[in-house]
Amino acid sequence: MHPGGYSRLESCQPYGKFTLYAGVSLVSVLLALSQPLSLVHIGHHDEHDSGHTHDGSKDINTSDAPPPPPPSTSGDQRDPSLPRFRLADVRKHDANSGSPWVTSGDKVYDITDWVAAHPGGDVILRAAGHSIDPYWAIFTIHKAPHVREILDSYLIGFVDMLDLDTSGQPKIAAGEAVEDPFADDPTRDKRLVVLTQKPCNAEPAPPQLARDFATPNELFYVRNHMWVPVVEGAEADQHKLTVELPDGDVRAYTLDELRTRFQPHKVTAVLQCSGNRRSDMTRAVGKTNGLQWGTGAISNAVWEGVLLRDVLADAGLRAARIDGRPKEEHKNNNDNDDDDVPPDGLHVQLTGMEAYAASIPLPTALDPRGEVLLAYAMNGEPLPRDHGYPLRAIVPGFVAARSVKWLSKIVVSDEESPSQWQRRDYKLFGPNEGAAPDWDRYPAIQEMPVTSAITGVWVGQSAINKAIKDGSLPQRETPTLSPGLGSRAAPGVRDLAAWQAEWKQQHASPKDKDATPVTATGYAYSGGGREIVRVDVSVDGGRTWDQATLLDQKQAHYDDETDRQKGNIVARGRRDFAWKRWRYDGLLLGGDASPAEVVVKATDNAYNTQPERHDGIYNVRGNLATAWHRVAIERNGRKDAVLHGCGFDKECKK
Structure with missing residues (x-):
């Protein structure tokens, strides 16, 4: 359930065909627009902050763009206090400019400050100079009221009437249709029951689900929030994982380094979506928001990789002992415990190549009984693309939302991941808490119940x-x-x-x-x-x-x-x-x-x-x-x- 009471995926039926227009290759989604308002500091700027007026509204950043031409005002009933811009001028504010702009409908937005202020801001640059509407047409998460509020705070004007069609929408120039971002997704097994095609969400039918102790890779349920990143075979060995520690130190590892420098480890573990059997709850009680999974949003596999705690120790993390274990058993033991980082209250933020992010408590990552993996193999084979190739996190015993796929970044922080999926999703509310619950009231789901x-x-x-x-x-x-x-x-x-x-x-x-x-x-x-x-x-x-x-x-x-x-x-x-x-x-x-x-x-x-x-x-x-x-x-x-x-x-x- 997302803010505003809407479903992240409003239907469990496959998306129909669509045509996208943006003028640039569509390779990512405007994820950060779905972040909580408190994280982007909207409406809380000091009156002396650079780039803002005395009343907190945003100045128009046109330092590297020519002044807009006199607007065409014939039949224009929109707010006369805001300027009009030609689409040609909007296109000059692309990802390479110092002040990226985007459009939505007939409105123009300067997202310069947003990109700088938000941890996922670089993703939005993919649409800079063009419309973000094609992205929102695919991912209805962006249609939530709070997302529109965020975007409206960056409004600087309107598209000139000369560039609007008879319906009041910007004209689409020839050659601006862009490719389907899901075109390079892998082919899935036809035995999977598809809930949505774009992004792919599918589960094995009951007869196939529990035939084997280890679920065959091709029948392992698929839970994707976006399209599948493309990593060519030759690039996989050099896939880079960065690890950032609380003191700001950063260490980078290639996949090849992880394989050769650390002891390999195997763990057999279930991954289960928090929404497994959601359709059962819907039928028994009433409407629920989200994919209407049957019994198949769960699978079991043998995972192989390296222990996250070993990598954190190698990167320089010196964590105090946890769970009362003797000092001699602690992996990062040293003679000066005063320098060790107390793990309680710290989090390990995990971010994927496609910008999905989540986090787990640091004690979970360090606990030798927890066996948290950076996995590169599944059932004796390299990870399939749908399941995180070339590298993913595996957090045994936890909701699968924490086992981030296509892993590219790890940050040890004093706060949990600021992502949508950590703070405004995958939480549990009381039966009486309706369509607009207080997301900050409850913790994120971690360990799974029986x-x-x-x-x-x-x-x-x-x-x-x-x-x-x-x-x-x-x-x-x-x-x-x-x-x-x-x-x-x-x-x-x-x-x-x-x-x-x-x-x-x-x-x-x-x-x-x-x-x-x-x-x-x-x-x-x-x-x-x-x-x-x-x-x-x-x-x-x-x-x-x-x-x-x-x-x-x-x-x-x-x-x-x-x-x-x-x-x-x-x-x-x-x-x-x-x-x-x-x-x-x-x-x-x-x-x-x-x-x-x-x-x-x-x-x-x-x-x-x-x-x-x-x-x-x-x-x-x-x-x-x-x-x-x-x-x-x-x-x-x-x-x-x-x-x-x-x-x-x-x-x-x-």
Whole structure:
């Protein structure tokens, strides 16, 4: 949810074709216009500041441009106190001039001070001398009211009437149509379910999602805010990462240096978007703003790179000990602790080539148990372009928004990243906080809560056998009925095995159709390195429960020679940053005509568990939709069951 109550992407449908006009190659977006007002100091200039009038309004910077010609005022009803400019004069104020201008509609803006004042200001220079409207046509984030307020503070005049068409918009000169900025994006796997094409946001369908412990690279969900930067193979080794420390020291590393100078490290970790299952929350409670993800905005991979803490130490960061660890265990230990930087209160700002930025607390970066990586490989291969090639951050156990792709800059600072995505996105609000929440009131999402989801349900032995044959159904060593304890639980909740036995006892001549085999599969995950210890499954909407079998116990704890010889992909790392897939085998009772609802919930080793409903955790942004996942089974005597629910072809019926 963005300021003003609008969605960052107003539709989950692919963007249609468009024609852009700017006169220059469109290679970046005006990101910084989406920053909080406090960060650009609008309306708070001292009356003696250079470049501003006594009342705080902006002087027109025309020192290197000729005086504007007498304006054409015929039929001009616009503010007569502001000058008119010909488009030819606007074009002289391009990125190479000392005073860059842009236009929006029929208005002219001098953004000179903005470029100097804002950390992302150099991005806007791509549109200098031309219109910024083509950018806003692609990225509706810039249509928020607060963004217009920022831009209007730099208004210096209007486009001359001679350069306006009959609709009052600037005339487009021949040859000013520019290329599609997404033209060089990589080709995606056709099995991905596309939510938006430009930028690409796509998720694997449930049947593919949890087939493998490590998600194949081509099926790993794609979350892009912009187009994918182009880095040619020959350029990748020389890709530069700069590291800036609190004292202002800057150190630069090439990708080749990172590979050769530091010890490589592997960690198996899930990346999950905060909006995973947002469509479930929308359907259950009400409208949410953002991409309407199903169950697939999550994937698991083996990442390889170098530890961020090693690079920070090499760059010269001397941080005090954290988490009470003995002095001799501290990577940057020295004899003079008085010179060490206290990590509490500091942040590691991470910025990508396309200007996306986020940050994590410095203690997270330094904690050896956190295993924060600067990654250059994924599942044994170089990073795919969609996933950060040639270098990205991996912050295990944290929301994926902190694992910045196409990483180019790191800054250790006393404040978190000033970016839109850190301060005005990826936060959680109360159910009653509406379309214009107080973004400064709550911290950014970091560690992820416990969650689980159903990725497949097969009803009837023939459907189960078919799924086994085509590889859709993950295997376990003993595919028998999941182990029920056979005893009663608390009033109103009974163990499924006991209930099944009781049901059969009450029916003198049960027929085959009265007990239909059912198999369900899915994933479970908890952030912060917390291990999933139990997955509970119900096939009657939550009246009775049984426990699923966790499939990835071995992968999560062993890395022996036998596994390597068999080619098994195993979890790497000190903590449980990977997901656990699960499988449940049971019976549906009541005959073919009876509807059923499969429900799943997970519990981690801190005994955190999922909330039953989305009502209590509803937030207008639709983040962290972690309520029990429910999938309705519509049998009705049909040969194949029809599934309704988040992530499946049909949604749940009310």
